Amino acid sequence: MIRVALGLELRNLLRSPLRLLVLLLVLGAGSFVIAQGQQDVKRWQEAIAAGQAAQEESLAEARGYFAEGKKGPADRSWVDLTQPHWQDYYAATRFARLPAPLAGIAFASAESGAVTVRLNRFADPLLAEGNRIENPALAVTGGLDLVAVLALLLPLLIMALGVEIGGYERAAGVLPLVRMQSGHDRSWIWARCVAVGVIAASAGLLLTAMATLLAGASPVSALPLALLVLAYVVFWTALLGAVAVLARNPSQGAVALGAAWILLCVLIPSLGSERSAALAADDFALDLTVQARDAGAATAQLKEDELYEALFARFPALAKQAPEPRSSGVRAAAGGMGIISLEKRMRSREKRGEAHRKLVTTMSLASPTLSFSHALEGLAGRGPDAARAFRFAVADAVAGRVERTIAGTWSGAPLDVEDFEALVAASPTSFETPSTAWGASLATLVAWTLALLGGATFWARRLDQ
């Protein structure tokens, strides 16, 4: 029966200019945003390359001084490359966040994370911004990328292709004929919906394949994307089927599908967006601003014992290298309080982020569209989770620099080019965004699909009775 239905739907598609137009629009928009996504990834890679070029320039300058036996530039007598903090300054390595293989699919997501960070002991990952300068007037609209095309337009394609299924059969009186010919009228309606789903899934998978091929990503990395797209199409096909078995006429079907799309793709996400704004309204991040500004003053007021205690709690290895008398190492030790304060701020922000993450998770349960777009952003290595992971990696690298500088200062031994090269070699160069879990989103889509199928069967049976 499905083969007959597929034949019918394909004929419908080819004979209806409107349906064909919708399909071509989805494919055209998809192809266009895939190309735009590739451009975005290219710009990302160029920013990394520019950072690396600047890094090489700074390293070459320092190596030149070492080669000439100088401590630093002639016009800056205070620079001394044998001292740890000047080595830290000149070893301005760039820590680059590499784009995930599928980064292009979610290029329109609001990205707050940095692309490259210049590492030194003062680097602040909380202040590091993304490479893009966002035009707020454009960023506020949300943008159109492959995630948006798949999340918002693919359901519309399914609706455009299948809006009359069921409702038309009932209104035109075709159903008794189908029942007489095949014995099952409902199976025919479901078969038509599945056929529409097959066409939509083909379009979605075609776009997925295009995005994967153009990005040069491995098929294995694209597998979760393909699975999610398939699950999303299955969900909307199930919704189409549920409406089709219950609709009495095409108008009723159209209104029900339109209402479902508006609810799941517009209203619930908007509610989440509003709730998120309300969460953000609670404070003006005083701990990250005013209190952070006074952290330096607070450090100055610490007693020597308190300072060392706090420092050793964070860097236990330094306890063995502390100078005697300890008062001689206080200034260097105070330099370590910056990263401790930064990590405290990051934990505080983490707590704030946790509330937002919980909200996204909750809202994702209420809207498969939100769940789907959230999972896709995760797969693309975009969004808050990816930015957060990079921030923590930067903080770790900064902590390493701080520890090294304090230890070097305390030891008092002049450093040479080998120490400089060791510092450069010890600095991380690139960060690969870890893939985020997408299983929960897949499970949400499956659960919604099963609930729809169950609900539709139940109501259809009640109607039969």
Added chain:
Amino acid sequence: MIELENVVKEYPGHRALDGLHLSVPAGCVYGLLGPNGAGKSTTINLVTGLLKPTSGHIRVGGIDAVAEPLRARNILAYVSESVALYPHLTGRENLQLFSRLAGRRLEESESTACLERAGLQADAHGRRIGTYSKGMRQKVGLAIALAKDAKAVVLDEPSSGLDPGASHDLAERVRELASGGLAVLMATHDLFRARDTCDTVGLLVHGTLRAEWKASEVQDHDLDLEAAYLDLVNDSSHQSATSNSVTSKSA
């Protein structure tokens, strides 16, 4: 009262009316018969001003319905096969609404009188149209026509889908309208009702009036209307087929 003179209505690639002449005087019920696609609905739509003729003249009460459609519609009423009214309103409210649109504000007693004259039972006046049968809706349609003080009424397949009782009831009301001096143009497929109700019966085939019988001819001479209808329609179909084949040959 209703006059059509050499009326032609053309659509791209198709001539629906081909020089139609028709006249319905005051007090006369004119039944317009014809097979599907003969041009009956087109004639009704032209008289009511829903369509414009390609050429020819249409007059209602002496008013040129093409040049002055609004004045012509002022004295014309219309009852369709399935009278469409607002389902959220009661029968009385529908009557009042449509009368106001025609420029008349009906008092409660006037609307009751109109509905009663149209034959709608009193307990239905205050019920919403959604609960009405087709015959009841036709009666509200007639009431609207009555309330308008129209000089001519156009009925489009009025007895279609009605049970014999309702159909008979409707025919009575139509006769009452005519006896009140109104000209009634009624398109119908119902040969039996046409013979019983109409003063004149015209047969429209392929956009032309092929025959016209007076009631006296039908009733006094015991004319078999069905046989005459079938003869003329079949004859025309044959001619049409021949002419088509000639056309295609010459083409």
Added chain:
Amino acid sequence: MIGTLFLNEWRAVLRDGSGKVVLLLGALLAFGAAWTSASTHDRQEFAQSAATHAARSAWDQREGDSPHSRAHYGDFVFRPNGPLAYLDSGLQAVTGRVIYTEAHRQNTAMHKPQQEAASLLRYDRLEPATVLQLLAPLVLVLVGFGVVSNERESGRMRLLWIQGVRPMPLLLAKTLALWSLGTLLCVLIVGAQLIFADQMDLGRTLTFLALHLLLLWIVAALVTVVSARTRRPGTSAAVLLSLWVLCGIVMPRIAAMTASALDPLPGRDAFQAAMQEDREQGLDGHNPRDARRQKFEKEVLAKYNVNSRDELPVNLGGLIMQADEEYGAQVWDKHFGELEEHLQRQDRLAGTFSFLNPIQATDRLSMEIAGTGLSSHLDFLRQTEDYRRELVRKLNEEDAYGVTRNDEGRLTRTTTHGFYTGFEAFHYEPLGLRDLLGQRSMELAALFAWMLGTTALLAFTAGRFERRGIL
């Protein structure tokens, strides 16, 4: 006749079950959005006032700083909400809320409200402006898609016609009925603000109301025209819902993407590197920082007619700092000026889509009226930078002149604690409504063109019915 038809439309909505549901849902959404938005706004106002107070008291309580260390200590500027932010939060979700102002550098805004919730930022907030621009048109579409096509399909159109109803009054009455429904939602939302919001800028509120009434007139006229020109209600519903999706969801995103693609902004690294280059090498590329500094020093010595800095009655460091600050300001003016122009160019490019999409034109105007649009954002950045410059100038001048050379020839500072506590906190003066609207003349023109166009289309459709008959 128009009145009778108008009242009949309302009676249909009020007596029809689904009409009542749509109306109730619309009212609930409007009221709910007004409530949540106002409470979010109140919390924001409270938090902002607390933050401003905390920053000020930290500034006042600090002791022992030199003016230059105080310039490095800096101040925080907390972005106030726009005058009608509770109706339309506009760009506030994507622009930072706090700017750290300090010596030597212009920082960008920190703490974007939704930077932790990027997945949600893809979608509009459920606030009064969203309800009026996105959901109210949808309510009009759902209530009105069959407003004429239903009459035609059911056959009532013939009866209306024969009763003497002319096409123009008919279409006008239907449009007015739909528009009045939209007006009700508008008034409900703005009325709810009277209950929930603490303060209300009457002029802006009325302009906001008028703008949305204009949009809803356009939508109502369009719904009527589409309904009149399609044979079946199902077709008009499909056409109108497609138009809604296109104008409300898809086209704004396409406009943003097109503007970004056609006129891309520079990358942040490239922008900062260019600024750094100009700061180091001079705006003309041949005036290095060290040379500038040496030249300035010579000029100061000549001015005070002394041979060395140790003889100066002022602190040369403070003067150099201020001179460098002023040079930095020139560099910033050049680069930020170009960036600002670029942002506005992109914005104008996206704004041309207003001629294709009235919802977009309204959205852009609504943000400006609310004081949360791009013009207000850029103006806030400019005012913040002015404040920073003034703050740093005062501190640098105090650093330079707030000294006296003692008998031993050493400079001693005369700055008192009262000098620091006397600083006025940042106060943002919002742009006037006329200025804001003046900058959105394209969107205004587009919206009026839409209004005239849809009204003309209404008249044209009525004329077509009149000429060709209603079938």
